[in-house]
Amino acid sequence: MRILIVDDHAGFRRVARRLLEACGMDVVGEAGNGREALAMTEQLCPQVVVLDVLLPDMDGFVVAHELAGLPSPPRVVLISSLTRAELGTRVDTAPVAGFLAKEDLSGQRLADLAGLPPWPG
Amino acid sequence: MARLILAAGLALTIFDGWLAHRFGSYGTLFDLKEIAQIAAWLAAGYFAGRIRPGTPMRVLMMTLGLLLASTAPAAFALETGSAGLQVVVTVAYVLTALQLPLGAHVFLAYPSGHVRDRSGRTVMVGGYAFGAVMVVLQALAGPVRPSGDCRDVCTPLPLVDSPALAGLTSQLAGLGSAVLTLVGASVIVRRMITASRRQRRVLAFPAVAMVLTALLFALVGVFAATGTNDLNPTLALAQFASLVAVPAAFFLGLVRERLDEARVSDLIRRIQYMPAGRLSDAVSQALGDPSVRIRAEVPDDIPADHLTVVGDRGDPLGVIVHDPSLRAEPQLLEAVSAAVGLALENARLQAAVRAQLAQVRASRARLVTAGDEARRKLERDLHDGAQQRMLSVGLILSLLRHSLTDAGTETKELLDEAEAELRLATQELRELARGIHPAVLTIQGLKAAVEQLVVRVPVRARVRIDELPELSDATKATAYFVVSEALANTVRHAKASEIDIRITYADGQIRVRVEDDGKGGADFAAGSGLTGLADRVAAIDGVLRLDSPLGVGTVVEVELPCG
Incomplete structure (x- = not known):
């Protein structure tokens, strides 16, 4: 499963990559902001984009909408250090596969939300 | 003093009325006009004192009334042989020499009661001097006595039985009266011309009445001097009519002056808290000058005699533009200028306070905004820093758990405890951030x-x-x-x-x-x-x-x- 991680915190990206790779997932790239995320998606064609809601240049929901408009859109899973309640109804209406609080991130939950075959190991 | 004069005047008037009724030979109408003239001066003087307490005009006007009451017996053409009454008539006749000087004094002293200008004083002193000479002459020579019955003034005098002196006295009286009244009238006309618009309003009625009266007296004098006495009854009637009108006009003029003064004191009372926009109109109304404008700066295009600077000349608060005639009333201008100064100073202070208040409010609002911004930044720093690191630590613990597949129970329990503590810490940090500034x-x-x-x-x-x-x-x-x-x-x-x-x-x-x-x-x-x-x-x-x-x-x- 090809994954792109989008988060402006390099430390978190590094740990998330190790966590997902430990689960046998293929992290094809890391983006630090919205524009990088869009460019790298078009370039690397990931199946899943793990997308932080709070990005320095663009709103994560806006990035999700733009990703959904691509010719072969990836599945998007929103992550955030804020709770779902704090983000409100925009999560429900965004064109995404689901939402994960950052502390709940794991390969299994990601695979469940993205609707991909479960992690083999 | 005023009451004493009033009492004496009224007593004499009653006595005059009785004399005229009992012995008068000119008819009731003539007698009534004479009495009315006396009463008019007494009443106008008395009530002038009521509306302007303390004014010397009161005593002057009432004294004129008293003098007219004293001289009336000489005017009634009494038909009596009583020696006592003849003495009364003689004294009255002698005193008529004082009518004109006192009348001139009253005219010149109006409306303040004081004769302050030099020409006025000269005329007044000249009048009294002339009056004193005439008292002596009339006492010595008496009138020309017509032959036969005693039509005009029957007197035991003259002390000097000289028809020439009597004729001279009569001519001098007429000529002096004419000169004195013409000179007095010209002083009054000049005063009218140089007066402020406001003063003119006060002078107007009495001035017109005074000038007309003066002209009438002058005419009478001229006729008397030329010996044309036949015209006297008609002229005398006109004279008396105008003499009744004059005290009334004096009284009205004083009332008007009192109202004008009230307007100015009312302005001074109200002006302090008057909005700057209404100042010009209020001052204009109080000064009776529609051209009044209050300007913030001294204008270059207006002559200096139209301007009164308000406040310190070096740093004026403003300037009053007005009719130059108001220069005739420096005290009034000074008072109004001081009041306008208060109002402008007040307005200036209010504007300064308003500006300061606006600044304080703006800075207070900026403080709140800056405080909010600081809280938002603090929340963001917590979110981006400590919170992200704790989340990363959580994920690392999760990785650690997967990598330690063969770890013992104690290690797994420690891992569980570490994860639970971390979760609590993350939760507390989130609450703290929310309290500082809620992301939601x-x-x-x-x-x-x-x-x-x-x-x-x-x-x-x-x-x-x-x-x-x-x-x-x-x-x-x-x-x-x-x-x-x-x-x-x-x-x-x-x-x-x-x-x-x-x-x-x-x-x-x-x-x-x-x-x-x-x-x-x-x-x-x-x-x-x-x-x-x-x-x-x-x-x-x-x-x-x-x-x-x-x-x-x-x-x-x-x-x-x-x-």
Whole structure:
């Protein structure tokens, strides 16, 4: 499963990559902001984009909408250090596969939300 | 003094009336006019003192009345052989020499009661000197006595039985009267010309009456001097009519002057707190000069005699532009200028205070905005720094658990404990960040933020929030913290069972109302955080009300501008 991680915190990206790779997932790239995320998606064609809601240049929901408009859109899973309640109804209406609080991130939950075959190991 | 003159005047008038009725030979109409003239001066003088207490005009006018009463017996053409009455008539006749000087004095002294100008004084002194000479001459020579019966003045005099001297006396009296009245009239006309518009209003009536009277007297004098006595009865009637009108005109003029003065003192009383826009009109009205304008700067294109600078010449508060005739009343200009100075100084101070207040309000609002910004930044720093690192640590612990597949029970228990502690720490940090500045307020707005506040409150709460327009960050944050503080107070102190939160919008303002059914008794002094909140509300031009009767509950209500 090809994954792109989008988060402006390099430390978190590094740990998330190790966590997902430990689960046998293929992290094809890391983006630090919205524009990088869009460019790298078009370039690397990931199946899943793990997308932080709070990005320095663009709103994560806006990035999700733009990703959904691509010719072969990836599945998007929103992550955030804020709770779902704090983000409100925009999560429900965004064109995404689901939402994960950052502390709940794991390969299994990601695979469940993205609707991909479960992690083999 | 005035009452004494009045009493003497009235007594003499009654005596005159009796004489005229009993012995007069000119007819009732003539006698009545003579009496009316005397009464008019006495009354006008007396009432002039009532409307302007302390004015010397009162004594002057009443003395003229008294003199006319004393001289009246000489005018009635009494037909009597009584020696006693002849003495009275003779004294009256002699005193007629004083009528003109005293009349001139009254005219020249009007309206202040003092003759202050040099030409006026000269005429007055000249008049009295002439009067004194004439008293002596008339006492010595007496009138030309017609042969036969005693038609005019029957007198035991003259002391000097000289028809030549009597003729000379008569001619001198006529000529002197004419000269004195013409000179006096010209002084009065000149005074009218140089007077201010306002003074002219006061001088107008009596001046016209005075000039007409003066001309009549002059005419009488000329006729007397030329010996054309046949015209006398008609002229005398006109003279008396004008003499009745003159005291009335004097009185009206004094009333008018009193009203003008009242207008000026009224202006001085009201002017201090008068808005600058109405100043020109008020001063114009008080000075009776429609051309009055108040300017902030000294204009270059207006002659100096139209200008009165208000305040210090080096740093004038303003300038009054007016009719140059007002220069004739320097004291009035000074008083009005001082009053206008007060008003302008007041306006200047008010403007300065308003400007300072606006600055203070703006800086207070900036402080609130800056405070909000600092809180938002702090929240963001916590979010980006410590919170992200703790989340990363959580993920690392998760990785560690997967990599330690063959770890013992104790290691796994320690891992569980570490994860649980970390979760708690993350939760506490999140709460702390939310207290500093709730991210939900920025992301979702006031409605969602208030709804989430209520979720964490252990009291049943009802929330009703209208559709709200776009709110400024300061308003949004203030409204949020009002609800947050009110809820915290209710939970901590009120022992309430129910809370009602209502946020409505109307006329560009939002109203936030938090009501509970607790024990009440909240106040600003109790360190409840309400004082800080009130300051914050005031800083963005809002209003906070607290109603917390004991045993009934508490209502905190604020109104805030949306912008």
